[in-house]
Amino acid sequence: LLVWKYSNNPVKEWKHLCIYVLEIFKKQTIRVFSITLDAYVDQNVSIIDFLKTNVKSVDNCHLYHLEEKNDVDEHAAYVLENIQITFELLLCLHIKSNDFILKIPKELMELTMIKSQWVGYDKLLEIDFKSVILKENEISDEQWNLFFKKWISMETHLDLEHLELDYRDIEEFRALVLHDIPHEVVDRGVKRILKTYCDVKIEVSGGIDIRRIDGKTATFFFVSWAFQTVNFAMSIH
Numbered sequence: 001l002l003v004w005k006y007s008n009n010p011v012k013e014w015k016h017l018c019i020y021v022l023e024i025f026k027k028q029t030i031r032v033f034s035i036t037l038d039a040y041v042d043q044n045v046s047i048i049d050f051l052k053t054n055v056k057s058v059d060n061c062h063l064y065h066l067e068e069k070n071d072v073d074e075h076a077a078y079v080l081e082n083i084q085i086t087f088e089l090l091l092c093l094h095i096k097s098n099d100f101i102l103k104i105p106k107e108l109m110e111l112t113m114i115k116s117q118w119v120g121y122d123k124l125l126e127i128d129f130k131s132v133i134l135k136e137n138e139i140s141d142e143q144w145n146l147f148f149k150k151w152i153s154m155e156t157h158l159d160l161e162h163l164e165l166d167y168r169d170i171e172e173f174r175a176l177v178l179h180d181i182p183h184e185v186v187d188r189g190v191k192r193i194l195k196t197y198c199d200v201k202i203e204v205s206g207g208i209d210i211r212r213i214d215g216k217t218a219t220f221f222f223v224s225w226a227f228q229t230v231n232f233a234m235s236i237h
Contacts, residue, residue, distance in 0.1 A: 011043045015050050022054060030055055033083070034062040037072035037093070044075040048082050057084040065115075068094040077103045088112070088198075101126055110198070113137075121147070131162040131197060133231075141176040148181060152212050162196055163234040164223065173220065173232070174208065184209045186219070194235035196223055204235075 007013045021027070033051065037044060051058070063079060065072050073096050080089075080103045089104065092114040101123045104111065110131040113119065117136055119127070121143040124134075139147075150156040174183070188206035195201055207221040216236055223233040 011040055011047060015047075018050075019054065028056040029086075030058045032060045032062065033058045034064070035079070036064040036066055037075050037079075038066050038070040041070075041072075041075070045078060048075075048079055052082045055083075057086050059086050060088040060090070061085045062090040063093055065093040071096055073097040073100055076100070080105060090114070112197075125150075125156055128157050128159055130159055131164075132160065133164040133197065135166055137165060144177045145179075145181065148177065148210060148218075151218070152181070152210060154213055161236050164197065165232045167222070167230050168232050170208065170220065170222075170232075178208070178210070181210060192219070192237075194219060194221070194237060196233060196235060 030051075035044075035047065040047070061079065061083065063076055072093060076091070076093055076095075077097075077100065085105055085108060087108070088110040089108050090112040094115055095118045098118075101119070104127070108129050110133075111127060111129045112131075112133040112135075114135045116134040117138050119134060119137060119139070121139055124139060124143075124147060147156070151160070174185075185208055186206045190206060192204050192207075193201050194204045202223065204219065204221045207219040210218050210220075212218070218234050218236045220232070220234050222230055224230050
């Protein structure tokens with residue numbers, strides 16, 4: 001059963017509903033906060049100030065962007081500066097600022113960027129979270145080669161457990177990224193349980209392994225999600 005309620009001031013009524021729900025369930029945290037930053041541009045600051053006043057923290061924060069021509073960097077930064085996010089940040093934004101990466105909270109567990117073209121190699125080294133998903137990234141094969149070498153030597157991303165990128169041919173990945181990195185192609189008959197996004201565990205057949213100097217193993221494989229999406233992933237175990 002769906003009930004639709006039309007309003008001349010949906011943001012105001014949303015605030016009233018939030019207050020009501022928080023009081024009824026005696027909550028000080030929100031599990032998921034999702035906002036499209038160029039939908040109610042004039043109301044963004046008011047919405048964030050409202051949450052800052054009435055909510056202690058947000059577990060998962062999802063920021064969206066409808067039109068690329070609209071610059072939402074300032075309001076996105078305002079969200080990150082004024083709301084405590086404790087677990088996951090999802091960004092589906094066309095970021096224009098070079099220093100936006102500095103606004104991302106360091107205490108996050110998971111970071112997902114649907115539009116990550118603005119994340120170059122230097123910014124990649126600053127994104128050290130338990131889970132990182134970079135869609136549409138433009139980091140070169142040579143730079144990924146350097147990144148994995150740094151990971152192997154424990155110079156970067158010591159907390160990383162899961163990395164996910166757009167689909168790519170695994171043999172091409174071996175030739176262009178792992179060409180001078182020791183690695184092992186695991187037989188497809190070997191099945192292992194590996195951790196992915198949100199700690200979801202799946203059975204993986206085969207894969208490619210690289211090893212860190214402390215003995216940790218990173219396995220490259222393919223992971224399938226909704227809508228027949230297949231991504232290239234790395235799980236550390």
